[in-house]
Amino acid sequence: MKTWLITGCSSGFEQRLALAAAQRGNRVVATARDVKSIEEMARPFDGRMITLPLDVTDAAAAKAAVAKAVETFGGFDVLVNNAGYGLFGAIEEATSEAYRPMFEVNVFGLIETTRAALPVLRRSGGTIVNMSSGAGIAGSGGAGYYNAAKFAVEGISEALAGELKPFGIRVLIVEPGPFRTDFLGRSITMAANEMPEYAASSRRHYRETNNGNQAGDPDKAVAVILQAVDADDAPLHLPLGPAAHAIAERKLASFRSDIDAWRHISIVTDFDHS
Template sequence: MKTWLITGCSSGLGRQLAEAVAARGDRLVATARSADDLQSLCDRYPDTVRSVSLDVTRAGDTARAVDLAESAFGGLDVLVNNAGFGFIGAIEEGEPAEYRPLFEVNVFGLIETTRAALPALRRRPGARIVNLSSGAGIAGSAGFGFYNATKFAVEGLSEALAGELRPLGVDVIIAEPGPFRTAFLGRSMAAAAREIPAYAGTTQARRHYRQTNDGRQAGDPAKAVAVMLQAVDAENPPLHLPIGPRAHAMAERKLDAFRADMAAWRDISIATDFDTHG
C-alpha cells in the first residue's frame, strides 16, 4: 500500500488518478485550490483519503500537505505534480500578465512542491515522483509557445532531478499525455486577449481546435491513468512516458527531425575544436 500526494485533483487527469488510487486501496492526500471539491472523495474513502487546500503558488501550502501525509499515514511514497493549465497565443500576442502566471503554476509551483516533498520521499526506498508534462513538452508548435516553454522546463528539470535522485532510490517519471477527454481545453485553457491578424494562419488554428475539440478528444482518461499506475508500480519505471498515439507520433516526428538535422550538419557543426591541443 502506497501513500500518494497528488496536486490538482479537482478535475481532469488529476481527479481521474485520485479516484483510481483511492479505489485500489492506496492512501491518498488529495489536493485542490478548494478542498470542498474533494469532499465526496473523502466521504467515500474515510479511512484512506485526506484532502487539503493547496495552491502551488502559495508558500507553505505544500509543506502542510506533506505534513498531513506523514502525520496521517506515516510517510509519502508517490508525489504527482499534476496542477497546471494551458495557454493559447502567439508569442507576440501574449502579455506578461497572461503568461507569467502560467510559469508560476506550471514551473515554479511544481518546483516548490517537489522541494517540499523531497525530504519525505527520500526516507522511503522506492519512492516515485510523477511530473505531468504533455505532448507539448515533447515538441513546440505555433500558438502554444508559452505552454510549450513551461512543459519543456518540466522536462529538463525532471531529467536533472532523475539524475540526482536515482542514486538515492527515488525514480522520476515524466508523463507526456496527448489529448484526453478532460476539461483541459475548457476550464484549464487560457488564451491571449489580443489577436494579431498576421498570425491568423497559425494561432487561430489553435483557437479553433480548442473550440471544436473540447469534450471530443479521442483519449480515454481512465486508460491514461492505468498507464501511469503501471509505470509507478514498475520495478524500473520509464523516465519518459508518452501516453496515447498522438503523443507517440509527436515524439517520433521530433526524433526523426532531430536526427535529420544532426546528420545534415554533422561534419560542419562538430569541426569546432581548436586546431592544436595543449
C-alpha cells in the same frame, strides 16, 4: 500499500488517478487550490483519502501539505505534480500578465511542491510523477508559452532523475496527447490580444473544435500511469496515446535530420591540437 500526494485533483487525470489509487486500497492525499471542490470524493474511502487545500505557488502551503501527509499517514512514496493550466496564442499576442502566472503554476509550483516533498521521499524512496504533455516534447505554433512551461518540466524532471537515483527515487514524466478530460474546457486561457497576422497559427478555434472530441480515454491513461508507478522497469519518459507517440517520433526524426545534416560542419569546433 502506497501512499500518494497528488496536486491539482479538482478535475482531469489527477482526480481520476486519486480515485483509482484509493479504489485499489492505496492511501491518498488529494489536494486542490479550492479544497471544497474535492471534499466529496474522499468520503467513500474510510480515511484512506484526505483532501487538503494547496496553492502550489505558495511554498509555505506546499510544506504544510507535506507535513499534514506525514502527520496523517506517516509519509508518502508517490508524489504527483499535476497542477497547471495552458495558455494558447501566438508569442507576440500574449502579455506578461497572461504568461507569467502560467509559469508560476506549471513550473515554479512544481518546483516548490517537489522541494517540500524531497526530505520525505529521500527517507522512503518512491516515485515522482511529473505531468508534462505532448506539448513538452515538441513546440507548435499557437502553444509556445505552454510548450515552454512543459519543456521546463521535462528538463527539471530529467535533472531530478539523475540527482535522486542514489536515494532510490524514480522520476516518471507523463506526456499525454489529447484525452477527453476538461483540460480544453476549463484549463486553457487564450491570449487576449488577437492579432489577424497570426490567425492561421494562434489556435483560436482549437478549443471549440476539439473539446469533448478528443480520442483519448482518460481512464485507460490512468491505468497506464498506475502500471508504470508499480513497475520496476518504468521509463523516464512515458508518452500516452498515439498522438503523443507520433509527436515524439516526428521530433526524434527531425532532431536526427538536423544533427546529421550539419554534423561535418558543427562538430569541428574544438581547439586544434598540434
